[in-house]
Amino acid sequence: MAExxxxxxxxxxxxxxxxxxxxKSLGEVASYIPELAYVEPSKLGIHLITVNNDxxxxxxxxxxxSIQSISKVLSLTLSFKALGNDLWQRVGIEPSGTAFNSLVQLEYEQGIPRNPFINAGAIVICDVLVSQFDNPKKEIxxxxxxLSGNADIAINAAVAQSELDSSFRNRSxxxxxxxxxNIDNDIDTVLDVYIYLCAIEMTCKEMAQTFMFLAQNGVNPLTKEAVVTVSEAKRLNAILQLCGFYDEAGEFSFKVGLPGKSGVGGGIIAIHPQKYSVAVWSPKLNDKGNSYLGMKMLESLTTISQSSIF
Amino acid sequence: MAExxxxxxxxxxxxxxxxxxxxKSLGEVASYIPELAYVEPSKLGIHLITVNNDxxxxxxxxxxxSIQSISKVLSLTLSFKALGNDLWQRVGIEPSGTAFNSLVQLEYEQGIPRNPFINAGAIVICDVLVSQFDNPKKEIxxxxxxLSGNADIAINAAVAQSELDSSFRNRSxxxxxxxxxNIDNDIDTVLDVYIYLCAIEMTCKEMAQTFMFLAQNGVNPLTKEAVVTVSEAKRLNAILQLCGFYDEAGEFSFKVGLPGKSGVGGGIIAIHPQKYSVAVWSPKLNDKGNSYLGMKMLESLTTISQSSIF
Amino acid sequence: MAExxxxxxxxxxxxxxxxxxxxKSLGEVASYIPELAYVEPSKLGIHLITVNNDxxxxxxxxxxxSIQSISKVLSLTLSFKALGNDLWQRVGIEPSGTAFNSLVQLEYEQGIPRNPFINAGAIVICDVLVSQFDNPKKEIxxxxxxLSGNADIAINAAVAQSELDSSFRNRSxxxxxxxxxNIDNDIDTVLDVYIYLCAIEMTCKEMAQTFMFLAQNGVNPLTKEAVVTVSEAKRLNAILQLCGFYDEAGEFSFKVGLPGKSGVGGGIIAIHPQKYSVAVWSPKLNDKGNSYLGMKMLESLTTISQSSIF
Amino acid sequence: MAExxxxxxxxxxxxxxxxxxxxKSLGEVASYIPELAYVEPSKLGIHLITVNNDxxxxxxxxxxxSIQSISKVLSLTLSFKALGNDLWQRVGIEPSGTAFNSLVQLEYEQGIPRNPFINAGAIVICDVLVSQFDNPKKEIxxxxxxLSGNADIAINAAVAQSELDSSFRNRSxxxxxxxxxNIDNDIDTVLDVYIYLCAIEMTCKEMAQTFMFLAQNGVNPLTKEAVVTVSEAKRLNAILQLCGFYDEAGEFSFKVGLPGKSGVGGGIIAIHPQKYSVAVWSPKLNDKGNSYLGMKMLESLTTISQSSIF
Structure with a gap:
């Protein structure tokens, strides 16, 4: 068998x-934050690390x-470690259905976001971090x-400022x-953390390395430390699989067949548990807000290698 | 490693x-169809078949x-074979968000159901079968x-009649x-097929055997025939993973970590690709309409065996 | 003062x-029923009858x-007489908000339509008529x-057949x-009455005469009989004011300032209680489904005469 | 005839x-703002002024x-005078359907509130006032x-502070x-005006006097000055009729039959154009947020006097 x-x-x-x-990349570079629009649209990269460290x-x-929403996997990881399953009192783990529903569902479901990756859910996660840590930004x-093995990971201040200036929807x-x-702390403090996280910058290589712990039962291969337990790693992958691509989670599962998470900077991380972690980057986004060529590259990867979790 | x-x-x-x-089973036996309410609530069964045929x-x-909605995996399989990716012009592959949304989303999305497992989607699939086959009931x-290796699989006519008498929502x-x-054929004809499929009866053993092809790259192990291609089998599993449990897909992925499909008869089928197919049965349903103890059994199975697709 | x-x-x-x-009439003739599309778009008429019978x-x-939905005022009148305020257990008297909400609200509000003039509400009214009368069509x-003083009022059978052939939404x-x-009788029987009512034909003169009872405290001026009580007449006018124009009720109140009801045949009836009843006709409809020039004519009428209920 | x-x-x-x-008053005193909960629940008052100044x-x-939302009629009046029909580019004049829809509809309708009396619409109106006037609070x-003929009308600062402390929904x-x-000015500035308006206090007598201009074709009877034109007065009454009672507009029209506006302080103003203005007060609110006995008193008034606009 292929395996x-x-x-x-x-x-x-x-x-x-x-x-x-x-x-031909049919998408558009994200423009809702002016700073993101300055990126060269033709950038294209992929980096894969196997569990044997190849x-x-x-x-x-x-x-x-700019890794943007991909950082939400890390803030989720930290808050899940801190609160355990109590976290699910504050945020769900179900797909959100359609994008437009975010405010609708939030109102019906009494302020409990459907999952940690839609904006509302990621804001709740930041609220948890503010409650749990003296300096949540530093913690992340x-x-x-x-995780990346690089002490110099930093944020892009211009992107953070640009996001702050257009944060009316998140403030709503x-x-x-x-x-x-369902928010315990001051809104400005919480959104400050939220915006900071989205402004983190990484290379494909750093990103693939950062998420290796999800391919290796929760263990950071660089330090051999358990970031989360085996069971928690599986559960984080499950959440990525179901909720990592907003309204295109089904499409991504269908075509790629790996747990993954995208960001509007054009990056996508995907995990093949017990096999590899892979990061791709191409700035143009499709109309669901996911990297057009990034998804194509991952589809090619699992198609050519005849290997997915399914 | 555990594997x-x-x-x-x-x-x-x-x-x-x-x-x-x-x-303690906290749920209730399905009662919306009178016939289903007659089942003995304490029934409890599990059957697992490995790819080595153990x-x-x-x-x-x-x-x-009564396998009820689990039969929707088979009707999907037949229609996917018949139309290939053209099928997705008629029905989506995205999770449906919340249960209540069914009619809402159907109206917004112009009559294209979110996925083949919500009722609307399964009705479209039956419409495809009516168009493709002279005798779709016999085909299924x-x-x-x-697939089950049993020539005597049949429907329960009383269940079918009972469902027919309370089919106003599906007719809507x-x-x-x-x-x-988005329906080509006569509505009565299409619903007749829909109701027939839901009335199929199987044992846990038959059900586990029936879905082995999804654990074995599309091949029916009893006949060695390819039911679907490797790629199609992976894609069917992806759809099960994302959409198989209505509004509890995230919960099932999080706790069980396998592609699966439930029915209001209290059955659940789950697939560990390249490893096994497993069927459970316990009639009491939780408030999302999935077998309460069935989900618990599958959670125990993947927890004790430390093995899921994630 | 103007009065x-x-x-x-x-x-x-x-x-x-x-x-x-x-x-310039900017609208389009109704085309969802083929038969309605055959009308000459340039038709334009108005007939006003004062309480002095001028x-x-x-x-x-x-x-x-084709008076279409305007007949719903008459079916409401009959069912309100029959059930009194018990009728409001079956159907509300609130504006429906946006058009698209019909199915949404119907699902949330457990099958109780917002008012008797949206399709769902008018269907419930027909169900009441089927329960109350041996021959509801004949009764209407x-x-x-x-009311019209014309024994020859009849339906257009081709319009009724055309509507029957495209009644999937109403059947839903x-x-x-x-x-x-919330429907007691057989659906086909109820929809048969519904479709019959919509196919009634009148002239502007007949229509203005028919609704004089709402301008005269419930009394049919031709026979001096009380069709409804004073209080019931006021309440019917209130429902017309709030719900008579679907998603354009506010616009009609704002510009015309009279209780009224429109139909997709291009007719509108409006009532100035204690003053007059007026009917207009122009087949082209605006994008909310109300007669474009019909609304303009009524706006001119109340503007020039400086007289509205407000 | 009664008239x-x-x-x-x-x-x-x-x-x-x-x-x-x-x-028996079945409602509850408003408690979402702590300060409002201190009022004596048994207060009960009515004041009616005819066009003859009786x-x-x-x-x-x-x-x-606390007149609360009733002040929204005055802010609407000022902004309508200032912008004329251009105002309707910013806010609609249609009933809002159900209360829960506020955020839903606002999202679908791209930030254009359905009418000036739902919270979102009243906030837009305040934004207009901030743009139009150097000191919008003083202007109101x-x-x-x-209008009231009383130079001492003032706000209750404790109510304003209390509202400010619980304004998360309005801020959303x-x-x-x-x-x-659809908001031009700084959000804090706009909400400051909004909260100020809601904290205005009046007696029933002052309130009835204040709104006499809507019963007298736009003319303030105390000064003989035209506050608005005849046409504008009619249009303001039409908006009150359709939108003045949130999700109970139909009920109020049906039972009372006058244009009116309620506030969560338990006050209601109602207008019988060309006849009278009437103010009622009873603090306990029904489950739609309108004064329980206030609505009963107005229903008695128009029933006993056999007089409504319908």
Missing amino acids: FVPINYQTVLASVIEQAKNT HFHEGDANEKF LNLCCK LANLMKDFG | FVPINYQTVLASVIEQAKNT HFHEGDANEKF LNLCCK LANLMKDFG | FVPINYQTVLASVIEQAKNT HFHEGDANEKF LNLCCK LANLMKDFG | FVPINYQTVLASVIEQAKNT HFHEGDANEKF LNLCCK LANLMKDFG
Whole structure:
């Protein structure tokens, strides 16, 4: 069976990037934050790390970009470690259905967001971090540094400022949840953390390394430390699988077949548990807000290698 | 790593059923169809078949029960084979968000159901079968017989009649989709097929055997015939993972970590690709309409065996 | 004050029709029922009857057209007489908000339609008529004949057949309400009455005469019989004011300032209690489904005569 | 006919208040703002002023209370005068359907509130006032003083502070509209005006006097000045009729039959154009947020006097 044939990932990645280069990217670079719109749209990179610590990459895999919502996996990890299953009193783990529903569902469901990756849910997670840590920003950044093996991970201040200036929608969500009693701290403090997290920058290589713990039963392979337990790692992957792509979670599962998370900076991280972690980057987004070529590259990857979790 | 330790499934299943027997079942037997309410609520069974064709079972694994919505996996399989990816013009592959949304989303999304497992989507699938086959009922039943290795699979006529008498909601959905142009055939004909499928009866053993093709890259292990391609099998599993449990898909993924599908008869089928297929049965349903103890048994199974797709 | 200056309605109507003739009609003739699309789009008529039985008219006021939803005022009248305030257990008296909400609200509000003029509400009213009368069609037609003073009021059979052939949406609504227990009779029987009512034909003159009872405290001026009590007449006018124009009730109140009801045949009836009843007709509908020039004519009427209920 | 019999309003009001005293008030005093909860629940007052300047009153008609949302009629009046029909680019004039829809509809309708009386609409109106006037608070207060004939109208600072401390929902609405580009000014500035308006206090007598201009074709009877034109007065009454009672507009029209506006302080103002203005006060609110006995008193008033606009 396919599983026992050793896959030559370098050959696979070469095909993946070749196909992507020959595919017209139909999306648009994110523009809702002015700073994000300055990125070169033709950037294209992929970096894959196996559980044996073999690295493979193609294209612009060593350039920094804004990881945006991908950081929500890390803030979820920290808050899940801190509160355990009590966390689910504050936020659900169900797909959100359609994008437009965010405010609707939030109102019906009395301020409890459907999952930690829609904006409302990620804001609740930041509220948890503010309650749990003296310096939540530093806590997240430390985790990024440890997991990525790079002490220099930082945020892009211009992106953070740009996001702050256009945060009316998030401020609306936060106030609605506060009205329902699901935000404990000051809204400005919570949104400050939220915006900070989204402005973290990484390369594909750093991103793939950062999320290796989800491919290795919760263990950071660089330090051999358990970031989370085996069971928690499986559960985090399950949440990524069901909720990582907003209104395109089904599409991503169908075509790629791996747990993953996208960001409007054009990055996507995907995990093949017990096999590899892979990060891709291409700035143009499809109309659901996910990287157009990033999804294509991951689809090629699992199709060519005939390997997905399903 | 856990994966390479041979698991003694008989011991695991014994623990699973023991735990279930010691757990108070909090749900209620389905009552919306009078016939379903007659079942003995304490029934409890599990049957697991590995890809090596080893069988394990506990409890009432050899009693027939109404598989209800689990049959929707088979009708989806037939229509996906018939139309290929053109099928997704008619029905989506995204989770439906909340249960209450069914009519709402159907109206917004112009009569295109979110996925093939919500009632509206399953009705569209039946419409496809009516268009594709001279005798769609026989086609499905033949597939059941071939896959289960039992030529005597049949429907419960009293259940079908009971469902027919209380089909106003489904008739509402079908008429709404017909208004949007997404039902080609006569509504009575389509609903007749829909109701027939839901009235199929199987034992846990038959059900586990029937869905082995999804654990074995699309191949029916009894006949070695390819029911669907490798790629199609993976995609069907992806749809089960994302959409198989209505508004509890996230919960099931989080706690069980396998693609699966439930029915209001109290049955659940779950697939561990390349490992096993497992069927459970316990008639009492939780408030989301999924078997209360069935979900508990599957959670025990993947927890004790430390094995899920994540 | 304007009220005490006798208004020369003939002069007013001449201005009204003149203005309408000089206004480009931006709407479209209703096409969802093929038969309705055959009407000559340039038809334009108005007929006003005062409480002193003075008649004034201009344009095509003596041509028959399909009164469509305007008949819902008559079916409401009959069922309100029959059940009194018990009727409001079955249907509300609140505006429906937006058009798209019909199915949404019906689902949330457990099958109780917001008001008797949205389709769902009018179907419930027909269900009441089927329960109350041996021959509800004849009952309504008799009422039309008595009120209009014309024994020959009839339906257009081609319109009724055309509507029957495209009644999937209404069938969806009826089945949903039946599922909630808010339809007592057979759905086909109820929809047959519903479709019959919509196919009634009248001239502007007949329509203005028919609804005089709402301008005269419930009394049919032709027979001096009380159709409804004073209080009931006021309440019917209140429902017309709040719910008579679907999602344009506010606009109609704002610009015209009279209780009224429109139909997709291009007719509108409006009532100035204690003053007059007026019917207008122009087949082209605006995007909310109300007669474009019909609304303009009524706006001119109350503007020129400086007289509305407000 | 009833219209020409002179009505003895003193006798009518005596009956109205007698009936109210003998009716168990089923509602609850508003508690969402702590300060409002301190009011004596048994307060009961009514004051009616005819267009001949005859005054009639019963009960606690000379005690101040928080007029709350009733002030929205005055802010609407000012902004309508300032912008004319351009105002409707910013806010609609349609009933809002159900209460729960506020955020839903606001999201669908791209930040344009359905009408000026739901919270979102009243916030837009305040945004208009901030743009139009150097000191919008003073402008409104001046208008109150002029219309009521009392130079001492003021706000209750404790109520304003209390409202400010619990304004998360309104802040959510304002941010959502700002995201859609429908708030021009700083949100804190706009909400400060909004909260100020709601904290205005009046007696029933002052309130009835204040709104006499809507009963007298736009003219302030104390000064003979036109506050608005005849046409604008009619249009304001139409908006009150359709939108003045949130999700109970139909009920109020059906039972009372006058344009009106309620506030959570337990006050209601109602207008009989060309006849009278009437204010009632009873603090306990029904489950739709309107004064329970206030609505009963107005229903008695129009029932006993057999007089409504319908």
